Amino acid sequence: MAIECLVLGAGQEVGKSCVVATIGGKRVMFDCGMHMGYHDRRHYPDFARALAAWGVPDFTSALACVVITHFHLDHIGALPYFTEVCGYHGPIYMTYPTKALAPFMLEDYRKVTMDQRGEAEQYSYEDILRCMKKVIPLDLKQTVQVDKDLVIRAYYAGHVLGAAMIYAKVGDAAMVYTGDYNMTPDRHLGAAQIDRLKLDLLITESTYAKTIRDSKHAREREFLKAVHKCVSGGGKVLIPTFALGRAQELCMLLDDYWERMNLKIPIYFSAGLTIQANMYYKMLIGWTSQKIKDSHAVHNPFDFKHVCHFERSFINNPGPCVLFATPGMISGGFSLEAFKKWAPSNKNLITLPGYCVAGTVGHKLMSGKPTRIDLDKDTHIDVRCQIHQLAFSPHTDSKGIMDLTEFLSPKHVILVHGEKPQMAFLKERIESELGIPCFYPANNESVSIPTTDNLKMSTTERFITSCAAEQGKQSLRKRNLIHGTGTSEVNGCDEAAVEGVILMEKHKAPKILCEDELAQVLGMERHLVQFEALGSSGIEEAVELEFKRAEAADLGSDGK
Amino acid sequence: MSNTKQPISNRLRSLPVASGGGLPSKTPTRRSPLPAGEAPPLPLLHQALHPPNPMGDPHLLSSAHPAAAAASARKHPGPIDERFSDPSPHITKRPRVAADAAATVGSAPYPEEEVRSLVIMAGGIYPLARAEALRGLAAVLEKAGTGCCDGAGIVECCYGCAVELMRDEDEGVRLAVVRLVGLCAQKFAARMDVDAKSDGDIMDLIFQQLSSMARDMCTKVRIEAFGALGKMQRVSDGVLLQSLSKKVIKTDTMSGTIIKGQKLPPKLKIPCAAGIFAHGIEDEFYQVRTAACTSLGALAKFSSQYAEKALDLLMDMMNDDTETVRLQTLQALFHMATYGYLSMQEKHMHMFLGLLVDANALIRNAARKILGLVNLPKLQMFKSAIDCLIASLEKNPEEQDIYGILFSIGKNHGSFSANIAKHLAKEIATASDGELILDRPRVKALIIVSISAPFSDDKHKKLDIPSIIFSHAISLLGKVSCALGEEVNQDSLLSYLCHKGGMPLWGNRSVSVEFGESESCKVETVEVGEQIENTAKATKCLDRVLVMQSVESILQTVEGAWTMRMSCDVCEARTILRTCKEELKVLAENSSGSIGAFLSFLCEYLDAIRLVVELWQLIQLDNSYTVGLTAPDILLEKLNISVRRMECCYAGLNRGLEVQVMELALLANLLGLSNIGACSKAVLSKLVWIINRLEGLCADGSCELSDFSREIKKTFEADHIGSALIRNIHTSVELFRLKPTTDFGALKAISGVLQVCDNNSENPQSYICGLPVGVSFNISLWNISSNHRLWLHMSIGESVQHTFLDFSSFEGDGEVKSGSMVVPLNTTPMAHSFVLRVCLIMECYGGISSNQERHGGPSDCVVQLSDELDVYFVSTGQR
Structure with a gap:
């Protein structure tokens, strides 16, 4: 048996995560994302090509199920397209918070792309709703029997609300697809948590394959200092974020700080989406960090005290403020609008996330210190504001990936969701330090991984008895030894080789026998071969004769 | 047979078998004590059990290069190495094992048996059983003594078993593994303590293993692992520093990864x-x-470089959202401060001083305590700390202990406080009447800081504090004495302040004694006292390193005092000795185990020294020999009792300590001789006995016979009657040097506690006049072995009854035995009521007993084991 792993997206790149793993003949699609940096064919994973390769008429029969790890668009963006346009009607699994929050994310993005770029609409609002209806929700550590053979289970992944790592198992072959995860807890989410499983394959994200982040305490301090300096100088702070996750994290941090420092400057959320999301966060306390779980009964930390109501026109208001705007990489939407307005003033501050996809404004700002950004042929923006890069990232760092890999100790590792040079570096580390073979296939490449196959065998009573007798002798010897020399030989001695014969007959379960039982079970007599001093031709004849006799008896046995 | 599951310890062991071939000359001699036929030579046996595995068996690999392996074994002659590279480790240990086991055979099974079966159980298929087996191993390990040799193999065995299960699927098992590994680490550390200085490779390895467990997904395992990390000892600097930084620090020496030529599995780099x-x-x-946080602080005592970096991490924790964590962080900082590893930097000050005005009183208090101990390198930092304390005082005027902190912080930074004092003096001088109100907290605080300067360590500089400050301080007498703590009384403080303030002395007395010429010495003791007081009060459990630091400083003071005796300043010497003893007592109360025993031993020792000093003074003053019981007689008797207690009440005296005691005994007898003025036979024979014993102790050259004993021996050999001895007594005594050793090994204090059931002066026991009465006692005995002879000493006025104490039926282990018994009091007086005084006494066997007669009671050479207890009786008619 083997696991065949086809990477449809996020192979040697970040965006449109989509991996199809074939475990013992069962195809499972992990994530179904879109790429934010492209607006052409490359926007979605190449489903058609995969279908052609599998040689099946439709997706529903090809895939056992689709599992979505979390609600980020690069993990779920292509799902409505896949179900409604490509016509997949099989089961889709995602966690409760993902199911609750995904429609908002999808709808928000649909609107943004429609308004901003007038891009041909790939799916409609109704498509999203229809798609979400097919979703079967999952709970943490809930084991779901998808069909007769396939079992999946979700583990807490940190990262964003409702993010999960997926364990899938068919027969003895087992694998984990991590999705995005975070090994260090932050203010509102806990750290990833998983059991020690016996795995053949681990597919892990590798966004920060090379970076090792230092303590978050220092980063928080710096961020607060920069923001405080900016607002006390009368500047405006633009924090472009995903609506969910980072926004809440940073807002909790600021809210705490505002409280401590007694600041009165308004904090705004640009979109209704974020406010709606906050409502969900308040409800889904069970998926947040331990501290919030402990304290939410007294005060729900998602009731931000210093967040004010926001109107789009406030963007032109004078005076300092802090604005959370979507999308996070300034690829369009309100964050771009605010950026256009505020970037020319040197009093203002823009905090960028730790990672931006190539092609977005955020990426341009991060690479070097540009004074002018060209949006398109006609639009140019002068950039004079300060830029604070904020490495608050809900992704684990290189150390975290290594830690998780070490903890799980799978037989193979596949890296996805990262950039090629860094992945190559991490692959080296995993192979040299942990001794685990590691791959990082590009998009549309597939990797085949051998798996162990356990075989159930029956055995005869006689064999067991003889084993036990052998062990008894061993332990007797050991006891003598202990009186002689102390405890030195106690460890590791209880493994001993035993001799037997494995008998594999057609249509019967394999069996282990004692050597001398073999003849009896097969119903044969014992043959003795005796050698005499003959000429060379004589020996050959004798041996041949023996072989023929054996064949005639139709011996289907296999020596040990 | 798979080779992958073979535990590390096994692999480590399999190396020496191969290398044994490289050292053929060593093996036969080592094995010679073994009775023939009891066990076959080990290499053969080993092969019989481990049929050579054709692929990848490490011991085959290493046997391919026996010379190299042997060479590497020779290169690192640490004890661990010794253990592993020894061709037949347990065979060489065997004679000692047998000797030890002979006593216990039949009563307790071999711990090896237990360990073996538990190890096999730990390999079972049921996780709960595995976990339970590991807990069992931990229990066995805990019982097995550290130093005793039969524990040696067990620790390795348990460790090997634990390491094998470190990657277990079940978190309960992993939890048990962490506990067991932590325990093994402690045992290893303790053993290396006894053995010799060793390379801590094994400790580094364990530290890393525990670290990898500290990244476990299970919270409980993480908590346990961090706890265990904090208890580690002898971890190398490189590993400690690495534990603070996520980025891998490149080290040129890869000693951490390759241990004894065995390449570690990649996980353990x-x-x-x-x-x-x-x-x-x-x-x-x-x-x-x-x-x-706790562990971060606890490990700081091993490396200053680590402490510096750990401080950065700990300071960040002050922003933690949980109060418990913040408090624990402060506790850790305090711990670091007591070890003197806390060097506050300017970047930390802002965060730290913020804590002084925290809303939470507990946090404020903890932060203050730390501030009282730290060293601030810059005047600016010092001033800001003082300002913050004053602000805190103004905000929370009820917190009077701030004055104490101000005093100690001022004392710690003498020159800075002198600076403050100068400014303050100027301020006082320029202020017109009424402007400077002493009631203002700021002025009060500054005055306290100023007068603390003379107590500082900066001896090299003469700090002159304007006298006007002292005269102002007089009005704050209450606060000052409060800040100083209890060890200085108000009267002497007042006279000191008056003296310093240049006032006409109110009550001219005692200034010179208390603070006069001997000021330096006095200040020193005050300081030592205060330092210890601080630490003793704050940290409940003092640990070894800290205690030994204090003990060493105390012993230095004592040695100083002894030399002072030479200059006839006996009063002073006596005071110092007394103070030192008090300090030791404080330490002893907070310590336990062998260190506690050592401290109480030292108390005894100081007592004896003090008696010698007093006695010597009396002898020198009064050379005329008198008859009858005089003050010297009493002192001498006290001294003898003290020496006897040191001899008999401590089990496991090592050679150094015994020599120390014997020299003291020699001195005591010498003083006895000089007191009597003639040589009685008994005293002479005692002297001979002591000298012989001393010679015996020093025979193997491990310690040297001191000049003092050599001189006496010489005199004694020249003249058996001892008249020369008495003539030369002065010169002999002059030769006596105080050399207290701080190496105490596994010292145990023998002691007992006697309690009487349900009896006090309000609730006396009734009796019938003239008839026997039974008294029931609860008795607990510490470190008593079966060959000690104990008696109950019961006295009513002059009449004494001795009852032999049979404690064979007492329950308990080797350390504590306890039981209750009813002891008959044979005669009761014809009185309405009486008080019976009871105590436990022990016969000194093999001691310097002079009188062999016994009247059914103990020999006259006894020591008192417990405090004297009063039992109250009232006759039935009176009730």
Whole structure:
């Protein structure tokens, strides 16, 4: 048996995560994302090509199920397209918070792309709703029997609300697809948590394959200092974020700080989406960090005290403020609008996330210190504001990936969701330090991984008895030894080789026998071969004769 | 047969078998004590059990290069190495094992048996059973003494078993593994303590293993792992520093990865310790964060470089959202401060001083305590600290202990306080009447800081504090004495202040004694006292390193006092000795185990020294020999009792200590001789006995016969009657040097506690006049072995009854035995009521007993084991 792993997206790149793993003949699609940096064919994973390769008429029969790890668009963006346009009607699994929050994310993005770029609409609002209806929700550590053979289970992944790592198992072959995860807890989410499983394959994200982040305490301090300096100088702070996750994290941090420092400057959320999301966060306390779980009964930390109501026109208001705007990489939407307005003033501050996809404004700002950004042929923006890069990232760092890999100790590792040079570096580390073979296939490449196959065998009573007798002798010897020399030989001695014969007959379960039982079970007599001093031709004849006799008896046995 | 599951310890062991071939000359001699036929030579046996595996068996690999392996074994002659490279480790140990086991055979099974079966159980298929087996191993390990040789193999065995299960699927098992590994680490550390200085490779390895467990997904395992990390000892600097930084620090020596030529599995390289504490303090669960903070602080005593970096991490924790974590962080900082490893930097000050005005009183208090101990390198920092304390005082005027902190912080920074004092003096001088109100907290605080300067360590500089400050301080007498703590009384303080303030002395007395010429000495003792007081009060459990530091400083003071005796300043010497003893007592009360025993031994020793000093003074003053019981007689008797207690009440005296005691005994007898003025036979024979004993102790050259004993021996050999001895007594005594040793090994204090059931002066026991009465006692005995002879000494006025104490039926282990018994009091007086005084006494066997007669009671050479207890009786008619 083997696991065949086809990477449809996020192979040697970040965006449109989509991996199809074939475990013992069962195809499972992990994530179904879109790429934010492209607006052409490359926007979605190449489903058609995969279908052609599998040689099946439709997706529903090809895939056992689709599992979505979390609600980020690069993990779920292509799902409505896949179900409604490509016509997949099989089961889709995602966690409760993902199911609750995904429609908002999808709808928000649909609107943004429609308004901003007038891009041909790939799916409609109704498509999203229809798609979400097919979703079967999952709970943490809930084991779901998808069909007769396939079992999946979700583990807490940190990262964003409702993010999960997926364990899938068919027969003895087992694998984990991590999705995005975070090994260090932050203010509102806990750290990833998983059991020690016996795995053949681990597919892990590798966004920060090379970076090792230092303590978050220092980063928080710096961020607060920069923001405080900016607002006390009368500047405006633009924090472009995903609506969910980072926004809440940073807002909790600021809210705490505002409280401590007694600041009165308004904090705004640009979109209704974020406010709606906050409502969900308040409800889904069970998926947040331990501290919030402990304290939410007294005060729900998602009731931000210093967040004010926001109107789009406030963007032109004078005076300092802090604005959370979507999308996070300034690829369009309100964050771009605010950026256009505020970037020319040197009093203002823009905090960028730790990672931006190539092609977005955020990426341009991060690479070097540009004074002018060209949006398109006609639009140019002068950039004079300060830029604070904020490495608050809900992704684990290189150390975290290594830690998780070490903890799980799978037989193979596949890296996805990262950039090629860094992945190559991490692959080296995993192979040299942990001794685990590691791959990082590009998009549309597939990797085949051998798996162990356990075989159930029956055995005869006689064999067991003889084993036990052998062990008894061993332990007797050991006891003598202990009186002689102390405890030195106690460890590791209880493994001993035993001799037997494995008998594999057609249509019967394999069996282990004692050597001398073999003849009896097969119903044969014992043959003795005796050698005499003959000429060379004589020996050959004798041996041949023996072989023929054996064949005639139709011996289907296999020596040990 | 798979080779992958073979445990490390096994692999480590399999190496020497091969290398044994490289050292053929060594093996036969080592094996010679073994009775023939009891066990076959080990290499053969080993092969019989491990049929050579054709592929990848490490011991085959190493046997391919026997010379190299042998060479590497020779290169690192540490004790661990010794253990592993010894061709037949347990055979060489065997004679000692047998000797030890002979006593216990039949009563307790071999711990090896227990361990063996538990190890086999730990390999079972049921996780709960595995976990239970590991807990069992931990229990066995805990019982097995550290130093005793039969524990040696067990620790390795348990460790090997634990390491094998470290990657277990079940978290309960992993939890048990962490506990067991932590325990093994402690045992290893303790053993290396006894053995010799060793390379801590094994400790580094364990540290890394525990670190990898500290990244476990299970919270409980993480908490336990951080706890265990904090208890580690002898971890190398490189590993410690690595534990603070997530980035892997490149080390040129890869000694961490290759231990004794055995390449470790890749999981155990240094990176698994990387940034473990950085992870720990970021943990989601506050319990883990708390444990990480504690360990961070606890490990700081091993490396100053580490302490510096750890401080950065700990300071960040002050922003933690959980109060428990913040408090624990402060506790850890305090711990670092007591070890003198806390060097506050300017960048920390802002964060730290913020804590002084925290809303939470507990946090304020903890932060203040730390401030009282730290060293601030810059005047600016010192001033800001003082300002913050004053602000805190103004905000919370009820917190009077701030004055104490102000005093100690001022004392710690003498020159800075002198600076403050100068400014203050100017301020006082320029202020017109009424402007400077002493009631203002600021002025009060500054005056306290100023007068603390003379007590500072900066002896090299003469700090002159304007006298006007002292005269102002007089009005704050209450506060000052409060700040100083209890050890200085108000009267002497007042006279000191008056003296310093240049006032006409009110009550001219005692200034010179208390603070006069001997000021330096007095200040020193005050300081030592205060330092210890601080630490003793704050940290409940003092640990070994700290205690030994204090003990050493005390002993230095004592030696100083002894030399002072030479200059006839006996009063002073006596005071110092007394103070030192009090300090030791404080330490002893807070310590336990062998260190506690050592401290009480030292108390006894100081007592004896003090008696010698007093006696010597009396003898020198009064050379005319008198008859009858005089003050010297009493002192001498006290001294003898003290020496006897040192001899008999401590089990496991090592050679150094015994020599120390014997020299004291020699001195005591010499003083006895000089007191009597003639040589009685008994005293002479005692002297001979002591000298012989001393010679015996020093025979093997491990310690040297001191000049003092050599001189006496010489005199004694020249003249058997001892008249020369008495003539030369002065010169002999002059030769006596105080050389208290601080190496105490496994010292145990023998002691007992006697309690009488249900009896006090309000609730006396009734009796019938003239008839026997039974008294029931609860008795607990510490470190008593079966060959000690104990008696109950019961006295009513002059009449004494001795009852032999049969404690064979007492319950308990080797350390504590306890039981209750009813002891008959044979005669009761014809009185309405009486008080019976009872105590436990022990016969000194093999001692310097002079009188062999016994009247059914103990020999006259006894020591008192317990405090004297009063039992109240009232006759039935009176009730």
